[in-house]
Amino acid sequence: MIKYRSSQILYKIFVQAVFVLFSITIIFALYYLISNSMKTDTEFAANQFGLPKLYFENYVYVWKEAAIGITFRNSIIICSTGACICMFISILTGYAFVYFRFAGKGFLSYMILSTLYISPMALMLPLYLQMTKLGLNNTYIGIIIIYVALNSAFAVYLMTTYFKSIPPEIIEAAVVDGCTKLGLLFRIFVPLVKSGILVTGIISFSAMWNDLLFALIFLQQEKRQTLMVAIAKFRSTFGSGNMTYILSSLVIATIPVIVLYLLAQRSFKEGLVAGAVK
Amino acid sequence: MKRRLKDNLSAYAFLSPGIAILLFVFGYQVFRLFLFSLIRWQGYIYTNEFNRFSYFIDLFSKGYVIAPLMRSFLIISIVVPAVIFVTVFIAHNIYRQIAGWRFYRWLFFLPAIIPIVVTSIIWTYLLSVFGPINTVLRSLHLDFLVVDWFGNSKTALLTLCWIIIWRELGFSTIIFLADLSNAPPSVYEAAIIDGANEFQLMRHVTIPYLNRIIKLYVVTMMIFVLNNLFSIVLVTTNGGPGWATTVLEYYIFTLTFKAGKAGLGTAVAVLLFIITMILVVVYFRLFRGRKGEGIF
Numbered sequence: 001m002i003k004y005r006s007s008q009i010l011y012k013i014f015v016q017a018v019f020v021l022f023s024i025t026i027i028f029a030l031y032y033l034i035s036n037s038m039k040t041d042t043e044f045a046a047n048q049f050g051l052p053k054l055y056f057e058n059y060v061y062v063w064k065e066a067a068i069g070i071t072f073r074n075s076i077i078i079c080s081t082g083a084c085i086c087m088f089i090s091i092l093t094g095y096a097f098v099y100f101r102f103a104g105k106g107f108l109s110y111m112i113l114s115t116l117y118i119s120p121m122a123l124m125l126p127l128y129l130q131m132t133k134l135g136l137n138n139t140y141i142g143i144i145i146i147y148v149a150l151n152s153a154f155a156v157y158l159m160t161t162y163f164k165s166i167p168p169e170i171i172e173a174a175v176v177d178g179c180t181k182l183g184l185l186f187r188i189f190v191p192l193v194k195s196g197i198l199v200t201g202i203i204s205f206s207a208m209w210n211d212l213l214f215a216l217i218f219l220q221q222e223k224r225q226t227l228m229v230a231i232a233k234f235r236s237t238f239g240s241g242n243m244t245y246i247l248s249s250l251v252i253a254t255i256p257v258i259v260l261y262l263l264a265q266r267s268f269k270e271g272l273v274a275g276a277v278k
Numbered sequence: 279m280k281r282r283l284k285d286n287l288s289a290y291a292f293l294s295p296g297i298a299i300l301l302f303v304f305g306y307q308v309f310r311l312f313l314f315s316l317i318r319w320q321g322y323i324y325t326n327e328f329n330r331f332s333y334f335i336d337l338f339s340k341g342y343v344i345a346p347l348m349r350s351f352l353i354i355s356i357v358v359p360a361v362i363f364v365t366v367f368i369a370h371n372i373y374r375q376i377a378g379w380r381f382y383r384w385l386f387f388l389p390a391i392i393p394i395v396v397t398s399i400i401w402t403y404l405l406s407v408f409g410p411i412n413t414v415l416r417s418l419h420l421d422f423l424v425v426d427w428f429g430n431s432k433t434a435l436l437t438l439c440w441i442i443i444w445r446e447l448g449f450s451t452i453i454f455l456a457d458l459s460n461a462p463p464s465v466y467e468a469a470i471i472d473g474a475n476e477f478q479l480m481r482h483v484t485i486p487y488l489n490r491i492i493k494l495y496v497v498t499m500m501i502f503v504l505n506n507l508f509s510i511v512l513v514t515t516n517g518g519p520g521w522a523t524t525v526l527e528y529y530i531f532t533l534t535f536k537a538g539k540a541g542l543g544t545a546v547a548v549l550l551f552i553i554t555m556i557l558v559v560v561y562f563r564l565f566r567g568r569k570g571e572g573i574f
Contacts, residue, residue: 149303
């Protein structure tokens, strides 16, 4: 019995040690990012571990002088338009899958879900030549079309899980009352899963916000660049000097995603879980 | 019969915008990808000549593709077991409510919501020659451990794996936990009464319970590691030093958009596409295990 107790305690110490070590990597990475983003370069060179004295000049500088402000605006325009279209399309598609019976339903569901896993890099050259031919390179429309397509499989998948949670009695009652198919969608389905639609939008927005590959290839013109591209380029032009500038632009890039996450914390996690494995 | 037809028509009307955009960006481009791999290229200009599979033959006979392919497989063989093993450990202990479990559950998810570009740049700095980690090692007089993690071709790939794992654990933990939260506590109680210790609980209760999700996650993560490392590689190492971190996916980018060898790039792209599709088929097989027809 005594032996059992002591092994139990050893086990707990072991687990705590592992958890604390991993926690330290997360906390330190965030501390390093935030504290050094508020230092001047000389302060940083002198001591990269110390606390800063709330100095926001770096943020002002990168926002105004280093294209972070402009590209931030570009990213917001692209991602919010993209997320709205994505929500709209996934509502229509999800409704078709949940409410109707139609030929080729099973096959089509597999086809749509497989687009979630298709290698984006493999399709890059065909897509690039296609967009060039249509004159959609370096346009917001072009990148929005691509982003919507990339994210709609996941969004449709989420919407179907939300739509399925609507009690059938409500739908039947509406049909008996003579509701049309469009009316059923916009008066019954959509209002009942408002928060689900919001989560779908937030997840799509974050995915678009985080993208580097497509933005890098399809928006090469400097004034149309997105924030992630600007940051990646910023780093290669500044190199190892001016690190504090780069760190402050990283903080700026993280804020919108964190804010969105905090807005819908619980349902956000549930959405990710539902989408990942069901 | 008439109602059936009408139902079909209205369903397709609702489906059409989604299907149209997916066909344009995916379906049609997959078709063109295969076509492109069979014709001769001059830089970015394609001809109408059949290439007699010359790009595929070059890839394998001259051995271009072997090293990037091996790197991708190496990363998979490191990252996938590591993530699964650590996630089971974390999820089990959070489920068993070790001291501070609420805090850990919240904290471990944070890396998953930070943009991947941001994560990659922070870790490049943390692990650089004069970065904080090496500074601490020096001050502890552990100079033999001081490594230029990303600048050294021996450690670059491992360092890349660390970033992938660090970020991935956030997602995997909440997903495994969500599945585990449906586990009946009575099974654990019974096992404890029978004298099982925590390792036995993990091995004989938690892992069997998570069996299905572990299988699904292994396949999903293999697909992810094959296809979604571009941002991390570009930002941290740019495929270097030398070719040390040029994985299959990044090799396509290098060939197509940096070296101007579109033909070869397309051949590698077809290879990656086919490997991914095989994994997707495996994934759907596992997925269907519990469900009948269709997914939605």
